[in-house]
Amino acid sequence: xxxxxxxxxxxxxxxxxxxxxxxxxxxxxxxxxxxxxxxxxxxxxxxxxxxxxxxxxxxxxxxxxxxxxxxxxxxxxxxxxxxxxxxxxxxxxxxxxxxxxxxxxxxxxxxxxxxxxxxxxxxxxxxxxxxxxxxxxxxxxxxxxxxxxxxxxxxxxxx
Numbered sequence: 001x002x003x004x005x006x007x008x009x010x011x012x013x014x015x016x017x018x019x020x021x022x023x024x025x026x027x028x029x030x031x032x033x034x035x036x037x038x039x040x041x042x043x044x045x046x047x048x049x050x051x052x053x054x055x056x057x058x059x060x061x062x063x064x065x066x067x068x069x070x071x072x073x074x075x076x077x078x079x080x081x082x083x084x085x086x087x088x089x090x091x092x093x094x095x096x097x098x099x100x101x102x103x104x105x106x107x108x109x110x111x112x113x114x115x116x117x118x119x120x121x122x123x124x125x126x127x128x129x130x131x132x133x134x135x136x137x138x139x140x141x142x143x144x145x146x147x148x149x150x151x152x153x154x155x156x157x158x159x
Contacts, residue, residue, distance in 0.1 A: 001138045002150070003093060004047060004103040005111050006065060009033040009131045011057040025060045032131045033061060035158040037068040040133060047071040047103035049096055053080035055107065062105035071103065080106035086117035094141045118147040131155040
């Protein structure tokens with residue numbers, strides 16, 4: 001399996017209702033995600049399943065990924081909220097063992113700590129800017145993850 005972790009794009013600072021869960025992507029955030037996802041599509045990224053945090057900005061990111069990568073509609077996954085547990089994310093991933101390519105759309109600090117967990121490198125520090133995508137490959141989905149980092153794509157590389 002190849003697992004893609006995608007941090008949501010740039011979002012408004014405060015939603016009209018003042019709730020963090022309702023913050024939406026900005027025009028700039030959408031534009032940068034478009035560039036990044038088009039580059040990913042050219043590289044052959046085609047997720048068979050897309051899981052997303054239920055937060056508005058992550059779901060908008062996941063829907064844009066589905067559209068530009070030719071993937072299915074995103075499925076809401078509460079384990080992908082900002083302060084979730086990387087082990088719970090891994091358990092959710094393991095539930096899709098028959099899927100060749102899986103994309104997760106979420107937030108910091110969860111995604112960088114999940115990458116460290118998936119690579120069995122707890123000391124690894126990763127600065128996942130908004131709109132960054134990471135690809136990790138797994139030969140098997142054992143109880144404890146042992147992935148191989150394939151690449152990291154940032155919006156700055158897609159200009």
